[in-house]
Amino acid sequence: MKNFYKKFSERFIEGLLMISSTITSLTVVLIIFFLFKEGLGVFNKKPLEEGYAVVINRLNSVGKLNAEQIKNIYDQKINNWSELGGANDSIYLFRMEDISNYYTDEQIGENFEHLPDCLNSIVDSIKGVIAFFPEKYINKSFKGKQLEVDKVSLKEFFGGEEWFPTSQPVSQLGVKPLIYGTLWVSFGAILIALPLGLAAAIYLSEIAKGRVRRIMKPLIELLAGIPSVVYGFFGLVIIVPFIQQAFNLPVGETGLAGSIVLGIMALPTIITISEDAMRNTPRAMKEASLALGASKWQTIYKIVIPNSISGITAAAILGIGRAIGETMAVLMVTGNAAVIPTGILQPMRTIPATIAAELGEAPDGGLHYKALFALGCILFIITLLINLIVEFVSTNRKNTKH
Amino acid sequence: MPLIDENKLTKSKNRNQKIAFFLFASVGYFIVTILVAILSFIVYKGIGVINWNFISQMPEEGMTKGGIYPAIIGTLYLVSGSMLFAFPIGVLAAIYMNEYFKDGIIKRIVRMMTNNLAGVPSIVFGLFGMSLFVNKLGFGDSILAGSLTLGLLVLPIVIRTTEEALKAVDDTFRQASLGLGATKWQTTRRVVLPIAFPNIITGLILSIGRVSGETAPILFTVAAYFLPKLPSSIFDQAMALPYHLYVISTSGTNIEESRPIAYGTALVLILIVLICNLIANGLRKYFSKKVKMN
Numbered sequence: 001m002k003n004f005y006k007k008f009s010e011r012f013i014e015g016l017l018m019i020s021s022t023i024t025s026l027t028v029v030l031i032i033f034f035l036f037k038e039g040l041g042v043f044n045k046k047p048l049e050e051g052y053a054v055v056i057n058r059l060n061s062v063g064k065l066n067a068e069q070i071k072n073i074y075d076q077k078i079n080n081w082s083e084l085g086g087a088n089d090s091i092y093l094f095r096m097e098d099i100s101n102y103y104t105d106e107q108i109g110e111n112f113e114h115l116p117d118c119l120n121s122i123v124d125s126i127k128g129v130i131a132f133f134p135e136k137y138i139n140k141s142f143k144g145k146q147l148e149v150d151k152v153s154l155k156e157f158f159g160g161e162e163w164f165p166t167s168q169p170v171s172q173l174g175v176k177p178l179i180y181g182t183l184w185v186s187f188g189a190i191l192i193a194l195p196l197g198l199a200a201a202i203y204l205s206e207i208a209k210g211r212v213r214r215i216m217k218p219l220i221e222l223l224a225g226i227p228s229v230v231y232g233f234f235g236l237v238i239i240v241p242f243i244q245q246a247f248n249l250p251v252g253e254t255g256l257a258g259s260i261v262l263g264i265m266a267l268p269t270i271i272t273i274s275e276d277a278m279r280n281t282p283r284a285m286k287e288a289s290l291a292l293g294a295s296k297w298q299t300i301y302k303i304v305i306p307n308s309i310s311g312i313t314a315a316a317i318l319g320i321g322r323a324i325g326e327t328m329a330v331l332m333v334t335g336n337a338a339v340i341p342t343g344i345l346q347p348m349r350t351i352p353a354t355i356a357a358e359l360g361e362a363p364d365g366g367l368h369y370k371a372l373f374a375l376g377c378i379l380f381i382i383t384l385l386i387n388l389i390v391e392f393v394s395t396n397r398k399n400t401k402h
Numbered sequence: 403m404p405l406i407d408e409n410k411l412t413k414s415k416n417r418n419q420k421i422a423f424f425l426f427a428s429v430g431y432f433i434v435t436i437l438v439a440i441l442s443f444i445v446y447k448g449i450g451v452i453n454w455n456f457i458s459q460m461p462e463e464g465m466t467k468g469g470i471y472p473a474i475i476g477t478l479y480l481v482s483g484s485m486l487f488a489f490p491i492g493v494l495a496a497i498y499m500n501e502y503f504k505d506g507i508i509k510r511i512v513r514m515m516t517n518n519l520a521g522v523p524s525i526v527f528g529l530f531g532m533s534l535f536v537n538k539l540g541f542g543d544s545i546l547a548g549s550l551t552l553g554l555l556v557l558p559i560v561i562r563t564t565e566e567a568l569k570a571v572d573d574t575f576r577q578a579s580l581g582l583g584a585t586k587w588q589t590t591r592r593v594v595l596p597i598a599f600p601n602i603i604t605g606l607i608l609s610i611g612r613v614s615g616e617t618a619p620i621l622f623t624v625a626a627y628f629l630p631k632l633p634s635s636i637f638d639q640a641m642a643l644p645y646h647l648y649v650i651s652t653s654g655t656n657i658e659e660s661r662p663i664a665y666g667t668a669l670v671l672i673l674i675v676l677i678c679n680l681i682a683n684g685l686r687k688y689f690s691k692k693v694k695m696n
Contacts, residue, residue, distance in 0.1 A: 006585065013587045017498035020491045024561065025515035027554050031522065034533045199429035207423055208430065216434060218683060223437050225608075225675050227615025229644040230668050233651050234440050237661075264436055271433075297419035318521075325523025327618040328644075332652055352525040352618070359529070359622055364537060376529040380522065387521045391514065 035380055038373035042157070045367045046149045047171040053135045054147040054169060057127050062086040066150040067170040068160070073130060074169065081128060089128040096133055120144070132169035152367075157374070163338040163349075165358070165368040173371050175378070177340045181255070181348035184341050185334060186323040188259025189266055193323075194316055196263075197270030201315075204271065205278040206300050224268035232332030235261040240333055247345055253335030255348045261329045266319040273318060277311020278304050314390045321386035325379060327352035351375050441672065448669030451662045457670065460630040461663075470667055475632055476545075476640035477614050477674075480624065483549025483636070484556060484613050489606055492560025499561070500568040501590050520558035524618040527555045532622040546636040548624025555619055556609045563605025567598040600689035604682045611678030615671060617644040643671050 047067040048054065054070065056062065062084050065073075072078040073091055082088045099108065103118050116139040123129055123144035130147075138146070152173055160174020200220070204213055239260055244252030281304045289299040305312070335347025336357060349357075355372050362368035459469030503509045531551030541547040571594050579589040595602075625645040633640040651657070651664045 010585050010587050014498075014502060017494050017502060020494035021496075021498040021503070021512060023491055023495060024519045024557060025512055027557070028515045028519050028522075030534065031519075031526065031530045034530055034538075035526070038529075038533055196429055196433065199426045200433050203423075203426035203430040207426055216430060218679075219434050219437055222676075222679055223433070225611055225615075225679050226440065227617070227644055227671055227675065229615065229617045229648050230440075230444070230671055233647055233664065233668050234443065236651055238443065267433060295415045295419045297422045298415065300422075321521060325521075325525070327523065327525040328648060332648065352523055355525050355529065356618055356621055359532070373529060373533070376526050380526050383521050383523060383526075384518060387514075387518050391517065 035376050039377035042370040042374045043152055047152050048149050051135050054132050055144040056130050058145045064148040070170045092126050092128045094129050094131040177338045178351045178354050180340050182350040184255045185258040188344055189262035189323040190320050192263030193266040197267050201271045201275040205275045220268055228328045231261050232329035235333040253347050255344045258330045258334035262323040266322050269322050270315045270319045273315035274312045277308035281307045310393050314393045317390050327356050331356050351379050444668050448665040451666030473641040473643045473646040476642040479545050480548050481613050484552035487553035488557045488560050492557050493564050496561045496564035500565050516558050527551055527619040528622050543639045544637045545640050548620045551619045551623045552613050556613050559609050564602050567601030571597045604685050607678050607682045611675045614674050615644050
């Protein structure tokens with residue numbers, strides 16, 4: 001009986017341990033599920049604000065437009081229906097605030113009770129009209145035609161050059177500016193962090209004396225412990241004004257400020273991993289090189305660095321990964337302008353910063369909300385790829401060693 | 403005349419080495435200088451702000467005056483909440499991974515998943531926490547939702563540090579115990595865990611440092627902009643130090659006037675992280691000495 005109890009409790013505990021160990025995997029699966037469920041929903045939605053309609057005259061032969069075309073109409077880049085496949089009529093833009101040009105307040109009614117009729121007759125009487133107003137003003141006798149608006153397409157999402165989800169009448173959901181911003185800031189960061197980090201790693205693993213190393217290494221690791229919001233704050237009060245003065249810019253919140261802050265933040269990752277790889281160089285190889293008369297420095301760059309190149313690669317990739325995913329510090333120093341950047345000295349906006357800045361204002365379940373989750377999906381896929389590459393690089397290293 | 407002037411070769415060899423070594427050493431010291439610069443700047447600006455009132459009073463007048471008491475308490479709640487969730491699960495998971503799990507494809511997949519989770523950006527945790535805990539499970543913006551989100555974020559770290567601690571335990575201990583007829587769990591509980599305990603605690607303290615500074619995951623799961631009262635249950639919103647620092651340094655009503663409070667908040671935050679690191683380092687040294695003496 002005692003034996004049975006013992007066996008049972010062993011099994012029970014093992015089961016408990018096993019369940020705990022599956023929680024991380026379960027979390028990854030759940031993250032993927034929730035992220036993609038919400039994120040892919042963006043492609044099932046029209047880029048119109050919910051409850052609003054775009055209407056045209058019923059004689060107009062145009063029946064369907066996409067977000068970009070509507071935007072171009074409202075920006076007055078397209079002025080004739082013939083450009084959209086319709087008849088040769090110039091486009092007349094009707095905005096809600098224009099209604100006072102047509103009707104007096106009394107005609108509209110105190111509680112807007114006659115507004116639907118007014119709108120109806122405007123849309124019916126002007127042949128080239130296009131108007132945008134809440135669907136509730138469309139009554140039964142409405143003679144105009146509701147334009148069909150295409151759902152957000154993959155092409156628009158990844159190819160669109162404008163990110164302006166709250167734009168009226170149609171949201172602009174082009175992620176290009178955000179992707180470019182993220183790449184500029186991250187690669188700037190790695191350009192700063194990689195040379196510095198490698199130099200420090202070489203110094204720590206090959207040159208520094210034991211005592212210096214014992215002090216310096218924990219200090220560098222401490223850099224990794226400082227919260228990102230503190231880095232952001234430091235960047236905001238020191239680096240941003242400095243860049244503004246040094247380059248004589250109107251604002252100091254630029255991609256460069258983000259790159260510098262992220263560069264500092266990526267240093268500990270790069271140093272620890274590449275130093276680890278360097279210290280794993282077989283002693284025999286180093287001694288053989290020294291015995292042949294090579295100097296210590298020659299040994300480092302002919303033996304140690306080539307030997308640890310896969311570790312250094314992993315360090316660089318992980319550094320980039322850390323930079324791409326970093327949110328708060330970037331949000332605070334890069335200026336957050338959603339424009340395709342042409343130089344590092346411009347304000348730019350990254351994917352994580354966009355999520356952090358806008359999710360608070362996006363109504364739950366709406367188009368904007370889903371678009372931000374789609375950004376999260378992009379981010380998740382990038383970091384997943386980075387992890388897989390690193391895993392691949394480091395298993396390769398293990399295999400070649402044995 | 404010899405074919406190669408050996409003297410000259412050695413000279414240039416030595417000169418190159420000197421230049422290279424000098425460069426590397428300067429970079430090493432430069433990076434340490436950056437750290438010291440950041441820390442001393444914040445200490446210098448923040449030390450004058452911190453006093454008993456600052457850490458024990460509510461914020462006042464649009465956060466341009468008063469203290470940061472609710473933010474400290476909020477962070478305390480979040481840290482304890484996330485640790486209550488992540489520490490037991492993380493330690494149990496690590497025990498299974500290191501002591502029980504047989505090598506094979508499934509173990510590799512689980513390990514890969516854990517590594518991937520560690521690499522997921524913190525803002526993605528924020529998104530996930532918002533859609534699962536806040537919306538789907540209906541916790542709303544609450545300490546519970548925030549703690550769970552932070553707990554998931556820190557889980558891979560707890561697992562990794564615990565696994566390392568368990569790996570450091572010499573196999574002969576396990577064999578001796580099993581040889582005496584103890585079961586696997588008895589061996590783990592009575593032999594392996596006590597030896598690994600100090601290192602596990604070190605990992606716990608480092609995780610606390612990490613959790614207390616995270617901002618992105620709590621943005622949409624718990625953080626309140628200005629809430630001059632203490633949370634009364636785990637379903638309440640709360641202020642938190644890192645979020646507080648973010649808000650008053652970027653979007654406060656009067657950024658110039660609230661700057662001193664921002665410096666003070668940054669200093670408190672950094673002190674928490676520093677103290678956690680110091681304790682962890684101290685513990686590690688203390689116990690490694692003790693093990694050596696035995």
